[in-house]
Amino acid sequence: SAAEKGGHDYFMLKEIEEQPEALENTLRGHFVNGGIVLDEQRMTEQDLRDIDKVFVVACGTAYHSGLLAKYAIEHWCRIPVEVELASEFRYRDPVLGRDTLVVAISQSGETADTLEAVRHARTQRARVLAICNTNGAQIPRESDAVLYTHAGPEIGVAATKTFLAQITANYLVGLALAQARGTKYSDEVAREFEELAAMPQAVRQTLSTVEQVRTLGRELADSKAVLFLGRHVGYPVALEGALKLKELAYMHAEGFAAGELKHGPIALIEDRLPVVVVMPSAKGRALLHSKMLSNIREIQARGARTVVIAEEGDEAVRPFADELIEIPAVATLLQPLVSTVPLQVLAAEIARARGYDVDKPRNLAKSVTVE
Ligand code: AGP
Numbered sequence: 001s002a003a004e005k006g007g008h009d010y011f012m013l014k015e016i017e018e019q020p021e022a023l024e025n026t027l028r029g030h031f032v033n034g035g036i037v038l039d040e041q042r043m044t045e046q047d048l049r050d051i052d053k054v055f056v057v058a059c060g061t062a063y064h065s066g067l068l069a070k071y072a073i074e075h076w077c078r079i080p081v082e083v084e085l086a087s088e089f090r091y092r093d094p095v096l097g098r099d100t101l102v103v104a105i106s107q108s109g110e111t112a113d114t115l116e117a118v119r120h121a122r123t124q125r126a127r128v129l130a131i132c133n134t135n136g137a138q139i140p141r142e143s144d145a146v147l148y149t150h151a152g153p154e155i156g157v158a159a160t161k162t163f164l165a166q167i168t169a170n171y172l173v174g175l176a177l178a179q180a181r182g183t184k185y186s187d188e189v190a191r192e193f194e195e196l197a198a199m200p201q202a203v204r205q206t207l208s209t210v211e212q213v214r215t216l217g218r219e220l221a222d223s224k225a226v227l228f229l230g231r232h233v234g235y236p237v238a239l240e241g242a243l244k245l246k247e248l249a250y251m252h253a254e255g256f257a258a259g260e261l262k263h264g265p266i267a268l269i270e271d272r273l274p275v276v277v278v279m280p281s282a283k284g285r286a287l288l289h290s291k292m293l294s295n296i297r298e299i300q301a302r303g304a305r306t307v308v309i310a311e312e313g314d315e316a317v318r319p320f321a322d323e324l325i326e327i328p329a330v331a332t333l334l335q336p337l338v339s340t341v342p343l344q345v346l347a348a349e350i351a352r353a354r355g356y357d358v359d360k361p362r363n364l365a366k367s368v369t370v371e
Helices: 009-016 020-029 045-050 060-077 112-123 163-180 185-197 199-220 234-249 256-265 284-302 332-353
Strands: 052-056 081-085 098-106 125-132 144-146 225-230 252-257 274-278 305-311 323-327
Touching: 009 020, 009 199, 020 112, 020 185, 020 199, 020 284, 020 332, 045 163, 052 060, 052 112, 052 256, 060 081, 060 098, 060 163, 060 234, 060 332, 081 225, 081 256, 098 112, 098 163, 112 125, 125 163, 144 163, 163 185, 163 332, 185 199, 225 256, 225 284, 234 252, 234 332, 252 256, 256 284, 274 284, 274 332, 284 305, 305 332, 323 332
Parallel strands: 052 081, 052 098, 098 125, 125 144, 225 252, 225 274, 274 305, 305 323
Antiparallel strands: none
């Protein structure tokens, strides 16, 4: 009923709007006495300190959150991080050992490929840390440490609030590792945590774009395809935006690293093709911002209809944006927590305008327990 959906036409919109609260719940209780704490910890501090290699394994949206973990963990901890689809990792022969940490990210905690990736890792004595939204699920049960996302149950098949919660949890794991290794001291961890703690409010602010994006979604509903471009942490966001559109609107959608345009994808640009661009911050990432401006200029010259997600006050991008969606200014690594929100709404609204059931897209299950 509409009441269950909080007055919305579909659960997904309710869950999109619950994101600020979900993030508060993910963060709660994980910073105590100047340190990051996990929910379950069956590894010693020394084990954590000795980690010299990280693999992140996951599927779908959880994998996209994992791509972001690499940016944060390598930056904060100076440990090499590889991010891999669980369905690839489990059939490979990755180089693992006691000092390897495998971070398995799964909303349900029951995804068959991710579970098998965990088992594969454990047979080679790697440590496993699970990031999961479901208490007591199989993946956390088979792991050495667990961080629950506490985002609450997610009804929509398309992951929304659990994606933002996974990103947040990944960053908490990064900070825990940084602290254990001594690459970040308590006061720096406290500062990073404070920035994370400010994100629920930033996401709340971003929700003010919902009506603008819904209107845009209705306008784009007849498009043949939509492309998404991002750079740095905006790249996984582009991949996630495209996945949401595929699974909900059954529309051809691709996410690209903007630097790859000239290596192929630019050939796809044709008159009126919608291209969603996630802009890096002009202040925080001036070089990437200017690179992205030239990318937009190029695609616009070839007729693309540009939908630009940019930080408030980004005047330079205005002339190149056929539609401008403004998000609050936040730290670079945290931008995905706000830039993803309009992409979720866009996919849901395009799907609805095309007459599809947003909460139950065809051919998909909420948790993929069979391969
Ligand atoms: C997300 O919108 C998808 N429905 C799907 O990609 C999902 O993220 C994937 O199946 C992984 O699920 P999990 O997090 O429960 O392991």
